[in-house]
Amino acid sequence: xxxxxxGSPYNLGTTPTPFSRENFVPLNQHSNDELLALRQQVQSRxxxxxxxxxxxxxxxxxxxxAQLDLSNGLDGILQAxxxxxxxxxxxxxxxxxxxxARALGAELLGVPAxxxxxxxxxxxxxxxxxxxxxxxxxxxxxxxxxxxxxxAKVICPVPGYDRHFTICExxxxxxxTVPMTDSGPDMDAVESLVKTDPDVVGLWCVPKYxxxxxxxxxxxxxxxxxxxxKTADPSFRVFWDNAYAEHHIATPGxxxxxxxxxxxxxxxxDSVWQFASTSKMTFAGAGxxxxxxSPGNLATFKKFVNAAIIGFDHVNxxxxxxxxxxxxxxxxxxxxxxxxxAPKFEAVxxxxxxxxxADYGEWTRPAGGYFISxxxxxxxxxxxxxxxxxxxxKLTPAGATFPYGKDPQNQNIRLAPSxxxxxxxxxxxxxxxxxxxxATLEQKLAS
Amino acid sequence: xxxxxxGSPYNLGTTPTPFSRENFVPLNQHSNDELLALRQQVQSRxxxxxxxxxxxxxxxxxxxxAQLDLSNGLDGILQAxxxxxxxxxxxxxxxxxxxxARALGAELLGVPAxxxxxxxxxxxxxxxxxxxxxxxxxxxxxxxxxxxxxxAKVICPVPGYDRHFTICExxxxxxxTVPMTDSGPDMDAVESLVKTDPDVVGLWCVPKYxxxxxxxxxxxxxxxxxxxxKTADPSFRVFWDNAYAEHHIATPGxxxxxxxxxxxxxxxxDSVWQFASTSKMTFAGAGxxxxxxSPGNLATFKKFVNAAIIGFDHVNxxxxxxxxxxxxxxxxxxxxxxxxxAPKFEAVxxxxxxxxxADYGEWTRPAGGYFISxxxxxxxxxxxxxxxxxxxxKLTPAGATFPYGKDPQNQNIRLAPSxxxxxxxxxxxxxxxxxxxxATLEQKLAS
Numbered sequence: 001x002x003x004x005x006x007g008s009p010y011n012l013g014t015t016p017t018p019f020s021r022e023n024f025v026p027l028n029q030h031s032n033d034e035l036l037a038l039r040q041q042v043q044s045r046x047x048x049x050x051x052x053x054x055x056x057x058x059x060x061x062x063x064x065x066a067q068l069d070l071s072n073g074l075d076g077i078l079q080a081x082x083x084x085x086x087x088x089x090x091x092x093x094x095x096x097x098x099x100x101a102r103a104l105g106a107e108l109l110g111v112p113a114x115x116x117x118x119x120x121x122x123x124x125x126x127x128x129x130x131x132x133x134x135x136x137x138x139x140x141x142x143x144x145x146x147x148x149x150x151x152a153k154v155i156c157p158v159p160g161y162d163r164h165f166t167i168c169e170x171x172x173x174x175x176x177t178v179p180m181t182d183s184g185p186d187m188d189a190v191e192s193l194v195k196t197d198p199d200v201v202g203l204w205c206v207p208k209y210x211x212x213x214x215x216x217x218x219x220x221x222x223x224x225x226x227x228x229x230k231t232a233d234p235s236f237r238v239f240w241d242n243a244y245a246e247h248h249i250a251t252p253g254x255x256x257x258x259x260x261x262x263x264x265x266x267x268x269x270d271s272v273w274q275f276a277s278t279s280k281m282t283f284a285g286a287g288x289x290x291x292x293x294s295p296g297n298l299a300t301f302k303k304f305v306n307a308a309i310i311g312f313d314h315v316n317x318x319x320x321x322x323x324x325x326x327x328x329x330x331x332x333x334x335x336x337x338x339x340x341x342a343p344k345f346e347a348v349x350x351x352x353x354x355x356x357x358a359d360y361g362e363w364t365r366p367a368g369g370y371f372i373s374x375x376x377x378x379x380x381x382x383x384x385x386x387x388x389x390x391x392x393x394k395l396t397p398a399g400a401t402f403p404y405g406k407d408p409q410n411q412n413i414r415l416a417p418s419x420x421x422x423x424x425x426x427x428x429x430x431x432x433x434x435x436x437x438x439a440t441l442e443q444k445l446a447s
Numbered sequence: 448x449x450x451x452x453x454g455s456p457y458n459l460g461t462t463p464t465p466f467s468r469e470n471f472v473p474l475n476q477h478s479n480d481e482l483l484a485l486r487q488q489v490q491s492r493x494x495x496x497x498x499x500x501x502x503x504x505x506x507x508x509x510x511x512x513a514q515l516d517l518s519n520g521l522d523g524i525l526q527a528x529x530x531x532x533x534x535x536x537x538x539x540x541x542x543x544x545x546x547x548a549r550a551l552g553a554e555l556l557g558v559p560a561x562x563x564x565x566x567x568x569x570x571x572x573x574x575x576x577x578x579x580x581x582x583x584x585x586x587x588x589x590x591x592x593x594x595x596x597x598x599a600k601v602i603c604p605v606p607g608y609d610r611h612f613t614i615c616e617x618x619x620x621x622x623x624t625v626p627m628t629d630s631g632p633d634m635d636a637v638e639s640l641v642k643t644d645p646d647v648v649g650l651w652c653v654p655k656y657x658x659x660x661x662x663x664x665x666x667x668x669x670x671x672x673x674x675x676x677k678t679a680d681p682s683f684r685v686f687w688d689n690a691y692a693e694h695h696i697a698t699p700g701x702x703x704x705x706x707x708x709x710x711x712x713x714x715x716x717d718s719v720w721q722f723a724s725t726s727k728m729t730f731a732g733a734g735x736x737x738x739x740x741s742p743g744n745l746a747t748f749k750k751f752v753n754a755a756i757i758g759f760d761h762v763n764x765x766x767x768x769x770x771x772x773x774x775x776x777x778x779x780x781x782x783x784x785x786x787x788x789a790p791k792f793e794a795v796x797x798x799x800x801x802x803x804x805a806d807y808g809e810w811t812r813p814a815g816g817y818f819i820s821x822x823x824x825x826x827x828x829x830x831x832x833x834x835x836x837x838x839x840x841k842l843t844p845a846g847a848t849f850p851y852g853k854d855p856q857n858q859n860i861r862l863a864p865s866x867x868x869x870x871x872x873x874x875x876x877x878x879x880x881x882x883x884x885x886a887t888l889e890q891k892l893a894s
Contacts, residue, residue, distance in 0.1 A: 076526070082522070124756055285762065311732050315732065
């Protein structure tokens with residue numbers, strides 16, 4: 001691979017997969033005039049995109065139609081038999097869900113079934129209620145409610161999942177950030193916060209194929225998180241959103257240590273709430289969800305949730321356990337998802353590898369989940385999103401991966417390649433790298 | 448009908464349907480000794496019940512299996528076509544619901560479709576969120592949040608629906624009661640509260656076939672409720688839980704004036720939230736729900752609810768609009784429910800009429816809904832529930848129809864005849880009247 005400007009061989013450095021790089025624009029070892037010429041080239045290619053009238057969307061971690069088709073058998077799967085054992089799923093029932101659905105969630109999360117609640121189509125709602133219980137109601141009587149404090153704070157590893165932040169913001173819970181590393185949250189920073197600030201009462205986690213960086217927490221990280229409850233305030237809770245437990249891209253996928261086992265070792269079962277759902281297994285908007293914690297927590301949660309719902313949709317729970325009678329069948333189903341989604345991630349990563357290097361930014365190579373996290377040069381995220389938008393490629397808003405939508409470095413962009421067809425993903429990735437090149441050249445020339 | 452004690456003709460008074468009355472036990476015009484003998488007879492019949500090992504349940508307003516069977520076609524109704532127009536219901540989507548489901552709710556509630564949110568399987572959740580929005584978040588900025596006040600109060604007509612009270616209790620909203628009359632809440636009392644207490648910020652209503660009295664609010668009551676917003680605090684809200692809009696027992700059923708039209712007349716559209724669901728049309732635990740209010744309220748609500756859910760289950764919404772493409776088909780379906788449920792209400796009312804009169808209590812004769820409200824002699828509700836429980840007949844806990852579960856007169860009992868088969872309803876009603884007789888005789892003899 002040679003410089004398109006001066007023809008000299010270009011050092012690809014640590015980029016793992018060198019491809020053709022026909023559109024690679026080297027940044028280093030060039031005079032200002034040469035950079036101006038490079039920008040001219042890039043700008044010219046960018047301008048030509050405007051006439052293409054693109055309408056591409058990499059904003060949302062949505063399954064594609066082909067993925068959704070995998071579960072089309074759900075409607076009608078009951079064949080007019082709505083009984084779950086002796087339970088008529090059509091009628092009102094327990095807020096803990098039907099036994100079969102709780103058992104499936106227990107297998108997925110690696111916990112006893114009697115510590116699992118099976119919920120409706122949104123684990124987000126269960127998280128909202130769990131945070132609300134902690135903040136507004138109190139996990140052990142009203143004195144334990146976070147909102148009795150002047151400034152209860154929840155730790156948010158960043159970049160992270162915007163909807164976790166929105167729950168805190170909506171309920172008036174403050175957030176404090178720690179950096180996300182390749183092995184999970186910066187645990188030195190987490191432990192220091194928990195140790196020094198008694199108002200730190202929570203921690204958000206997407207422990208496997210994290211949103212958006214894709215990392216899976218290391219065994220050591222899981223253990224240290226489970227240990228937090230030993231010294232933290234009794235109302236401290238980890239919100240363990242295991243949204244991508246079986247959502248592999250690589251084969252084999254990564255494995256996550258059991259937070260439940262770690263809590264048992266440390267005697268901190270009360271300190272962790274686990275969540276999962278089938279949103280990206282069956283239907284994104286019509287799946288089922290789970291929450292799991294200690295028996296005491298679950299009893300308190302059940303009473304609270306029962307004020308807001310008589311029972312979740314047990315018919316849909318029954319549909320799901322008919323489709324997935326056990327974890328093994330669920331895993332076979334997820335392999336079909338993997339085959340549909342992996343080529344899209346490969347396409348984006350190939351494009352990034354071909355067109356960019358560390359002078360432009362850094363990006364993750366997830367073995368699972370729904371996102372690639374891209375860190376541009378500081379200050380450029382918004383510009384890149386705007387440039388892409390102008391030529392018809394929607395990206396997740398800059399800042400979305402940070403609390404209050406404010407990325408202090410203005411550099412993180414979350415790429416979500418799952419929804420569009422492969423050819424659109426390829427095109428959108430080409431546009432993206434071009435926008436990164438243009439924004440970076442602009443910045444370099446302005447400095 | 449003659450007195451079983453002295454043989455003299457008994458004056459049936461205003462009891463509307465005199466039947467055989469073979470077990471009727473007259474209370475008046477008897478000496479203490481005669482009453483003792485009567486109690487002996489009743490006690491003896493009660494004791495013989497104990498050996499029958501009954502397991503009957505009149506506690507919950509649940510549809511019966513036969514009613515649920517009416518909607519068995521729901522699962523599979525989509526025939527693998529999950530599209531609602533251009534919307535793929537399987538994927539994530541808007542928190543306002545699919546257009547077709549919003550349109551059905553609009554027809555049911557008599558409001559414009561763009562003022563309707565179509566939700567999940569629980570209108571209770573929508574009510575919880577609406578009260579939470581008012582109380583914790585604020586309907587127009589945080590200054591308007593009820594919890595900024597020392598003592599925000601919501602008016603609860605009593606007897607009423609326990610789950611409305613639980614929402615208030617859970618969210619820390621105080622409750623103040625007004626009597627329920629045959630034409631709805633005592634509006635003089637309601638208006639007086641709104642006028643004299645600026646901390647009165649809400650009113651719960653089940654306007655049609657009210658839970659538990661079965662009354663339908665009169666046109667005048669509806670108009671006066673809509674007018675409350677003219678003078679009440681701007682954060683005042685009526686929670687109009689139209690749970691039984693099409694749930695007739697009598698033919699023809701009763702009609703409810705449009706609160707929406709009344710609000711338009713008074714310019715108080717912001718003051719009312721309407722709710723409805725298909726819980727007692729299709730599947731109690733797996734239906735769909737609606738909330739409706741002014742465009743401003745709905746926009747605020749949408750933003751808030753979106754913090755707790757990405758979208759409701761649109762697949763199930765689509766199933767429901769396939770089953771009910773319009774209000775007319777829904778009404779035809781509800782007529783089938785009526786035919787199943789009416790005989791059970793008739794059976795209970797016949798038993799009450801045969802065995803009791805005004806000396807024992809008063810009861811309602813609903814033209815729709817799910818309940819009969821029975822007022823025993825003051826002080827006897829708990830005793831009657833206990834007596835029934837001892838012989839295997841579960842009744843709704845005494846006090847459940849009042850805030851905090853406290854019936855100041857300890858006299859109201861809610862009877863729910865929908866769930867058990869007809870023969871069980873008949874038997875349970877016989878047990879009930881016997882327990883009322885026994886408790887009343889006990890009281891009379893002790894006084």
